[in-house]
Amino acid sequence: xxxxxxxxxxxxxxxxxxxxxxxxxxxxxxxxxxxxxxxxxxxxxxxxxxxxxxxxxxxxxxxxxxxxxxxxxxxxxxxxxxxxxxxxxxxxxxxxxxxxxx
Numbered sequence: 001x002x003x004x005x006x007x008x009x010x011x012x013x014x015x016x017x018x019x020x021x022x023x024x025x026x027x028x029x030x031x032x033x034x035x036x037x038x039x040x041x042x043x044x045x046x047x048x049x050x051x052x053x054x055x056x057x058x059x060x061x062x063x064x065x066x067x068x069x070x071x072x073x074x075x076x077x078x079x080x081x082x083x084x085x086x087x088x089x090x091x092x093x094x095x096x097x098x099x100x101x102x
Contacts, residue, residue, distance in 0.1 A: 034060070
């Protein structure tokens with residue numbers, strides 16, 4: 001399984017638009033082959049800082065996701081909405097097993 005953690009900081013004038021865009025995008029991403037989790041969280045101390053948490057069945061599923069037409073459209077739409085460079089970290093992990101640390 002592949003876990004992706006994206007940290008992003010929106011410009012104040014685009015915060016609400018970004019959240020709306022993500023709410024619109026998420027159902028489409030959830031339908032993609034290999035998609036397990038795709039959730040946006042807001043920092044409780046900084047409303048402009050958000051974390052996007054993704055889980056994918058494989059690296060191939062993630063790579064296919066990033067090239068989908070709806071993702072290109074989303075990236076083009078939101079490219080100027082960030083105050084800082086977006087940080088994306090990808091991890092290969094084992095599936096959770098009984099007794100694993102959560």
